[in-house]
Amino acid sequence: MKQQEQEALLKELHMPEQINKPCQVEPVAESCPYCMSVLIVKNGHRKGTQRYKCKGCYKTFTNDTGTLDQGIHKRDLYEEYKKLMFEGYLPLKKMAEKIGISIQTAFDWRHKILCGMKDCGANFDGITEIDDVWFLYSQKGRKGLKYSRKRGGSKRQGDNNFQVKLLVTADRKSHRNLSVAKIGRITKADIERKIAGKFSEACTLVSDKHRSIAAFAKSQKIEHVSFKSSDHTAGGEYHVQNVNNMASRLKSIVNHRLRGVSTKYLQSYANWFELIEQGKQGQENKVLKSNSDVQAWNTFANVEKIYKQFIEKQSVRTYRCPTKQKSKSARVTQTHHSSNTYL
Numbered sequence: 001m002k003q004q005e006q007e008a009l010l011k012e013l014h015m016p017e018q019i020n021k022p023c024q025v026e027p028v029a030e031s032c033p034y035c036m037s038v039l040i041v042k043n044g045h046r047k048g049t050q051r052y053k054c055k056g057c058y059k060t061f062t063n064d065t066g067t068l069d070q071g072i073h074k075r076d077l078y079e080e081y082k083k084l085m086f087e088g089y090l091p092l093k094k095m096a097e098k099i100g101i102s103i104q105t106a107f108d109w110r111h112k113i114l115c116g117m118k119d120c121g122a123n124f125d126g127i128t129e130i131d132d133v134w135f136l137y138s139q140k141g142r143k144g145l146k147y148s149r150k151r152g153g154s155k156r157q158g159d160n161n162f163q164v165k166l167l168v169t170a171d172r173k174s175h176r177n178l179s180v181a182k183i184g185r186i187t188k189a190d191i192e193r194k195i196a197g198k199f200s201e202a203c204t205l206v207s208d209k210h211r212s213i214a215a216f217a218k219s220q221k222i223e224h225v226s227f228k229s230s231d232h233t234a235g236g237e238y239h240v241q242n243v244n245n246m247a248s249r250l251k252s253i254v255n256h257r258l259r260g261v262s263t264k265y266l267q268s269y270a271n272w273f274e275l276i277e278q279g280k281q282g283q284e285n286k287v288l289k290s291n292s293d294v295q296a297w298n299t300f301a302n303v304e305k306i307y308k309q310f311i312e313k314q315s316v317r318t319y320r321c322p323t324k325q326k327s328k329s330a331r332v333t334q335t336h337h338s339s340n341t342y343l
């Protein structure tokens, strides 16, 4: 054992809180996170961590490479930060101060955590409300744009190409889904991409008279009750007040509390809203994926790429690349379809 490791061991033995914890044996890596090759060899230790080398692409890595744990040196602070995320929408600066980290780290951690939100995977059951809410297209924070003064959009009313649409779906049994679906008018295909297959048989979809929703319900063979928006309800239990209420709270948080968020991160902030809501119901332990989740890392590492695809596929806008692009490496091979990430 190297002297460094000896010291680490001694330190651990002197910490009483460690004694009752189950002994954690580091798992042995099975494949290369860069090229998925299984031809890997152990390649010594660094700071007590086993390193590996891939015989296919010659890159070295550890067990943390390609997971949310990658690059986090202060795990205990990260866990503390996670707890803080459940408490409310604090500005980055305040969060950084509270935990004692830099603003850049606070920014990275915030988005790491939000990329690790579990898809509710709901089977909507019983009366299920659906509505869309729009946010102004925004390039807040994007540097190096030719027309950087005009980062905001147009305040024109009605469906237009500056409106980012977020679909809100919820049943009365607390299954919910908030998904950024489109810039511009929502179509049946957009709704299908986001929530098809998430409905149980005994489900009644309630919405205002939105043609795409009616078409969606028909194609999915879901019972559908609709009403004129000016009526606000189809009578009795058939209304969309719950999703309307959620949508307007989210809108007020994004537009007022956070003073607008960039479209690139809108889904993340919708996830934050959901995280806090679930936290209020004591569900803190159920909303986040484990740090070793590969898909969560994929989303985090590819956020710019995913945003680019979203702009190119789901809007008529032109994607503009910011001047500097940070590469976060590893596992860029696949992007999964999940409703709480874009696409």
Ligand SMILES: [Zn+2]
Pocket (backbone or CB within 6 Å): 032, 033, 034, 035, 036, 037, 054, 055, 056, 057, 058, 059
């Ligand atoms: Zn490799």
